[in-house]
Amino acid sequence: MSVDIVRNGGITEITLNRPAKRNAMTDAMWSALEEALTDLRETRVLVITGAGGSFCGGSDVSGLLDDPGSLPDRIAVSNRCVLAMRELPVPTIAKVGGPAAGAGANLALACDFVLAAEDAYFAQLFVRRGLSVDSGASWLLPRLVGERRARELCLLGDRVGAPSALDMGMITRVVPADGLDGAVTELAERLHDLSPAALAGTKRMLNQTWQTTFAEALNAEAANQVEVIQSPEAHTAINAFNVRRS
Amino acid sequence: MSVDIVRNGGITEITLNRPAKRNAMTDAMWSALEEALTDLRETRVLVITGAGGSFCGGSDVSGLLDDPGSLPDRIAVSNRCVLAMRELPVPTIAKVGGPAAGAGANLALACDFVLAAEDAYFAQLFVRRGLSVDSGASWLLPRLVGERRARELCLLGDRVGAPSALDMGMITRVVPADGLDGAVTELAERLHDLSPAALAGTKRMLNQTWQTTFAEALNAEAANQVEVIQSPEAHTAINAFNVRRS
Amino acid sequence: MSVDIVRNGGITEITLNRPAKRNAMTDAMWSALEEALTDLRETRVLVITGAGGSFCGGSDVSGLLDDPGSLPDRIAVSNRCVLAMRELPVPTIAKVGGPAAGAGANLALACDFVLAAEDAYFAQLFVRRGLSVDSGASWLLPRLVGERRARELCLLGDRVGAPSALDMGMITRVVPADGLDGAVTELAERLHDLSPAALAGTKRMLNQTWQTTFAEALNAEAANQVEVIQSPEAHTAINAFNVRRS
Numbered sequence: 231m232s233v234d235i236v237r238n239g240g241i242t243e244i245t246l247n248r249p250a251k252r253n254a255m256t257d258a259m260w261s262a263l264e265e266a267l268t269d270l271r272e273t274r275v276l277v278i279t280g281a282g283g284s285f286c287g288g289s290d291v292s293g294l295l296d297d298p299g300s301l302p303d304r305i306a307v308s309n310r311c312v313l314a315m316r317e318l319p320v321p322t323i324a325k326v327g328g329p330a331a332g333a334g335a336n337l338a339l340a341c342d343f344v345l346a347a348e349d350a351y352f353a354q355l356f357v358r359r360g361l362s363v364d365s366g367a368s369w370l371l372p373r374l375v376g377e378r379r380a381r382e383l384c385l386l387g388d389r390v391g392a393p394s395a396l397d398m399g400m401i402t403r404v405v406p407a408d409g410l411d412g413a414v415t416e417l418a419e420r421l422h423d424l425s426p427a428a429l430a431g432t433k434r435m436l437n438q439t440w441q442t443t444f445a446e447a448l449n450a451e452a453a454n455q456v457e458v459i460q461s462p463e464a465h466t467a468i469n470a471f472n473v474r475r476s
Numbered sequence: 477m478s479v480d481i482v483r484n485g486g487i488t489e490i491t492l493n494r495p496a497k498r499n500a501m502t503d504a505m506w507s508a509l510e511e512a513l514t515d516l517r518e519t520r521v522l523v524i525t526g527a528g529g530s531f532c533g534g535s536d537v538s539g540l541l542d543d544p545g546s547l548p549d550r551i552a553v554s555n556r557c558v559l560a561m562r563e564l565p566v567p568t569i570a571k572v573g574g575p576a577a578g579a580g581a582n583l584a585l586a587c588d589f590v591l592a593a594e595d596a597y598f599a600q601l602f603v604r605r606g607l608s609v610d611s612g613a614s615w616l617l618p619r620l621v622g623e624r625r626a627r628e629l630c631l632l633g634d635r636v637g638a639p640s641a642l643d644m645g646m647i648t649r650v651v652p653a654d655g656l657d658g659a660v661t662e663l664a665e666r667l668h669d670l671s672p673a674a675l676a677g678t679k680r681m682l683n684q685t686w687q688t689t690f691a692e693a694l695n696a697e698a699a700n701q702v703e704v705i706q707s708p709e710a711h712t713a714i715n716a717f718n719v720r721r722s
Numbered sequence: 723m724s725v726d727i728v729r730n731g732g733i734t735e736i737t738l739n740r741p742a743k744r745n746a747m748t749d750a751m752w753s754a755l756e757e758a759l760t761d762l763r764e765t766r767v768l769v770i771t772g773a774g775g776s777f778c779g780g781s782d783v784s785g786l787l788d789d790p791g792s793l794p795d796r797i798a799v800s801n802r803c804v805l806a807m808r809e810l811p812v813p814t815i816a817k818v819g820g821p822a823a824g825a826g827a828n829l830a831l832a833c834d835f836v837l838a839a840e841d842a843y844f845a846q847l848f849v850r851r852g853l854s855v856d857s858g859a860s861w862l863l864p865r866l867v868g869e870r871r872a873r874e875l876c877l878l879g880d881r882v883g884a885p886s887a888l889d890m891g892m893i894t895r896v897v898p899a900d901g902l903d904g905a906v907t908e909l910a911e912r913l914h915d916l917s918p919a920a921l922a923g924t925k926r927m928l929n930q931t932w933q934t935t936f937a938e939a940l941n942a943e944a945a946n947q948v949e950v951i952q953s954p955e956a957h958t959a960i961n962a963f964n965v966r967r968s
Contacts, residue, residue: 298706302702305698305701309694309697313691316690342873342874342877343873357675357678358717359713359717360671360673360674360705362677362700362704363677363678363681364694364697364700364701365694366690366693368682368693368697369693372682372686374868375868376619377619378620378648381588382588382648384678385670385678398645399870399871399890421877421878424849424850425849428852428853428854431855432855432860436864439864440932444858444862445805448804448805448856448861451801452798452856455853455854456794459793466852467851468852469787471783471851472784540951540960541961544951547951548944555940555943558940559937562936603916605959605963606951606953606960607950607951607956608927608946612936612940614924614939615940622867623865627834630924631916631921
């Protein structure tokens with residue numbers, strides 16, 4: 231039972247590792263994930279995945295009814311992880327090889343890219359356990375798939391297979407199971423070779439978009455660009471572009 | 477000319493009943509609907525539909541030009557109905573067997589689920605009558621089908637057939653006309669058997685999502701969950717889940 | 723190198739005209755466009771397009787690295803154009819016959835309608851030049867195509883062909899290249915014949931939707947309607963409707 235971290239150059243891969251329980255997260259695992267997400271200094275791209283064919287079955291709820299007073303703390307740590315994932319300044323990729331349920335689904339959906347195996351699925355199964363949605367579902371889903379499908383998914387808790395999830399805009403790409411590692415590596419390497427300042431600036435703008443008017447967004451993007459253009463990568467890329475076009 | 481209410485266990489069905497005018501709503505009908513929506517104490521699932529093959533042709537505008545000063549009051553009551561429909565703590569299903577136009581379309585679209593017969597259609601026909609959109613169209617459509625399609629629908633007022641409406645995420649499901657009642661009943665019964673506290677909590681979160689940051693949504697969901705988990709349904713469901721998985 | 727304006731009755735067509743550089747916009751061209759957008763008094767429908775098969779390659783970045791201090795002013799004028807385009811009270815149509823990249827893509831996407839030739843494409847290529855997104859991309863794309871696809875497009879900068887852009891809700895319609903002029907003319911004439919008050923009122927509501935709660939939107943729509951119904955077009959249209967239905 232662990233959260234494993236492998237660093238490979240600028241690409242960091244975090245693996246949720248409790249395959250006998252579909253990687254359902256104990257409090258200790260959430261804490262380990264939180265720590266991992268706050269120590270990514272050399273990382274340019276983050277990949278998160280699950281061991282043994284599942285992505286993550288959500289928070290482990292065994293023991294919860296014996297100690298209901300623990301709920302606020304338990305939700306707090308999982309929420310901090312989902313929020314930290316979303317606010318990382320580097321691009322994030324969820325590699326989803328199998329079931330992603332409850333908080334496990336939302337941890338994946340909070341990433342910038344979600345690549346899934348053909349037989350993976352996503353389930354907001356809260357309502358099926360008599361619970362209300364949490365871990366960001368009510369915020370993420372309407373913005374990913376629109377109000378109508380978000381309501382269906384949250385109020386019924388049905389599984390959505392990866393191909394349907396792709397059709398409705400919930401995820402980025404579906405690949406055959408044996409091509410998933412390769413597809414994620416290829417994407418991660420591509421992101422690794424882009425300008426970190428440009429990616430961080432773009433993410434910052436995307437992360438705040440729902441709190442801004444169009445005019446405010448234009449101003450924020452302009453202020454952002456004034457900083458980003460001072461990066462060496464911007465100079466190199468603009469020079470290359472101008473040479474190509476001249 | 478009436479608004480009919482049938483209660484069947486915890487499932488309440490409201491029928492807009494003026495089939496000779498495609499169930500176009502008079503002021504009296506809007507008032508009757510408003511009253512019905514404020515008296516749903518035993519209801520666990522609400523279904524709304526129209527009599528005689530149409531859903532609802534919108535507000536009856538005959539007489540409006542003879543008495544333009546009545547417009548504010550007339551819009552006020554229809555707006556209160558659309559808002560009440562959206563804010564109900566129980567799941568709502570629009571059963572759309574035929575045309576849903578103007579305020580009639582938006583009354584349906586404000587529901588959590590919209591099931592439509594194959595030859596039903598939706599039309600924001602305001603602009604075709606020289607009017608601006610109302611009854612919530614400008615808010616609902618961008619969040620259902622995205623900015624691009626929302627602008628096309630609102631600025632042109634064209635009919636959208638049920639299959640196209642499904643493709644663009646406006647509605648939940650399309651069924652053959654003779655299967656519509658059965659499909660709605662099946663969905664209503666399924667929702668009836670879920671925890672009212674979980675459904676109400678989930679709706680509350682979905683209804684406020686566009687006013688919150690991601691961090692605020694996570695906090696609100698957590699506070700909500702602390703209440704919902706005290707419901708007997710949560711205990712039963714979590715126990716059943718733990719037994720199944722152990 | 724120019725921005726050309728042709729007025730034909732109430733339909734104004736603006737052409738970005740620098741075909742040797744894919745209509746990449748110099749500061750002077752942005753200023754000319756800004757002036758054109760503030761002088762549209764007789765216009766009922768605005769069409770914007772590019773000369774020579776391209777739509778617009780974005781802002782011309784040659785010379786930028788020699789004078790980086792000019793960036794704030796350069797972004798300011800292009801931002802004012804994109805914002806003005808979005809806030810025009812008349813319907814706007816982008817006629818996209820070929821590449822639309824960077825600020826050129828977002829100038830098109832800020833229009834109400836986007837009609838594109840089959841081999842046109844859209845590219846948020848900022849990140850490929852080491853730059854952060856600007857010209858409204860971070861605001862427009864999540865609302866057009868959802869969070870997931872917006873992140874992919876902004877963080878990778880790939881081209882999206884017109885058919886894919888249509889599938890994901892980014893644009894309104896795809897037509898064969900030799901039918902593009904005709905399709906735009908037909909749409910422009912149709913919009914020209916609708917009530918300007920109804921169209922302006924509807925656009926005002928759509929433009930402010932992301933800053934309002936549902937209740938606020940209902941109230942704003944009602945207040946708006948009280949004004950719009952006083953227009954002669956509303957009277958004519960409602961009368962015609964009542965005659966038809968009686």
